[in-house]
Amino acid sequence: AQSVTQLDSQVPVFEEAPVELRCNYSSSVSVYLFWYVQYPNQGLQLLLKYLSGSTLVKGINGFEAEFNKSQTSFHLRKPSVHISDTAEYFCAVSDQRNTGKLIFGQGTTLQVKP
Amino acid sequence: GAGVSQSPSNKVTEKGKDVELRCDPISGHTALYWYRQSLGQGLEFLIYFQGNSAPDKSGLPSDRFSAERTGGSVSTLTIQRTQQEDSAVYLCASSLAGVGTDTQYFGPGTRLTVL
Numbered sequence: 690a691q692s693v694t695q696l697d698s699q700v701p702v703f704e705e706a707p708v709e710l711r712c713n714y715s716s717s718v719s720v721y722l723f724w725y726v727q728y729p730n731q732g733l734q735l736l737l738k739y740l741s742g743s744t745l746v747k748g749i750n751g752f753e754a755e756f757n758k759s760q761t762s763f764h765l766r767k768p769s770v771h772i773s774d775t776a777e778y779f780c781a782v783s784d785q786r787n788t789g790k791l792i793f794g795q796g797t798t799l800q801v802k803p
Numbered sequence: 804g805a806g807v808s809q810s811p812s813n814k815v816t817e818k819g820k821d822v823e824l825r826c827d828p829i830s831g832h833t834a835l836y837w838y839r840q841s842l843g844q845g846l847e848f849l850i851y852f853q854g855n856s857a858p859d860k861s862g863l864p865s866d867r868f869s870a871e872r873t874g875g876s877v878s879t880l881t882i883q884r885t886q887q888e889d890s891a892v893y894l895c896a897s898s899l900a901g902v903g904t905d906t907q908y909f910g911p912g913t914r915l916t917v918l
Contacts, residue, residue: 721903732807732894732909740904779846783903788859789834791907793846 691716693780695794703802704772710765710797712780720782722763723791724754727777736778739763750774775801805829807910809895815916816885824880824913826895832908834901835878837862837870840912841891849893852878853901885917 696711714720721740725733737748744756754765763780777798781791808827816822828835837849848862852872863869867886872878882889892912898905 725909730911732911733896734909735906738904738906781846787903788851788853789898789901789903789905789907790836790848790851790859790862791838791846792848793838795845 691720691782691784691792693782693792693794695778695780695797697797698795699798699800701800701802702770705769707768708766708770708774708799710778710780710799712763712765712794714761714763714780714782716761716782716784718784720784722754722756723781723783724748724752724763724765725779725781725793727779727796729776733779736765770799770801772801772803774799807895807897807908809893809910809913811913812911813914813916815918817918818887819884821881821883822885822915824882824893824915826878826880826897826910828876828878828895828897829908830876832897832899833875834898834905835872836896836898836907837878837880838894838896839891840894844891846894849880851901882915885915887917890915890917 692715694713702708723738724736737746739756747753777796780794810825835852851859867883870880894912896907896909898907
């Protein structure tokens with residue numbers, strides 16, 4: 690079985706500051722890793738995904754994430770956040786055997802303050 | 804092109820009533836997923852369709868929940884004899900092929916409130 694842990698339920702940060710949202714996963718098989726964002730009253734939107742190759746993945750809106758196999762982590766980072774980045778962020782895994790089903794973490798609410 | 808659409812956007816029902824939630828996936832996407840988002844449980848997988856077949860129903864919480872997909876397109880999630888614990892946002896997603904590398908595209912969800 691696979692699981693995803695997002696270590697912080699809420700992350701408050703000031704505008705233009707850097708931010709890191711943490712994600713750890715557990716799996717007995719290789720996985721694909723995803724970060725999705727949910728803006729208020731909207732559906733989920735893909736930020737970025739790791740499938741293979743370079744462990745540093747760049748996504749939309751200036752976000753990037755680094756896959757660390759030894760630490761089973763996939764932390765999301767942005768060097769300078771904007772008010773518009775205020776949203777809930779979900780880390781998810783799908784394994785290489787299955788049907789694309791996503792297993793999500795509990796989510797992290799990013800609160801960007803002016 | 805059009806994204807994933809869901810209807811209704813909001814549904815309020817009384818305990819014990821049946822409800823139907825609809826999902827229209829992106830045209831050409833063979834895979835369709837239902838998830839449930841609730842305060843206590845986060846985002847949970849419910850069921851996966853490939854075409855009109857449902858090879859993975861492992862997330863359906865009880866036999867009160869069922870889903871079907873017709874014409875390889877529209878899907879309906881039905882909850883019979885609704886209970887208060889069914890209150891949640893029900894999200895539908897579709898993807899091109901239904902494999903682990905695919906990006907899933909999500910609809911805006913249906914917010915279900917059971918009184």
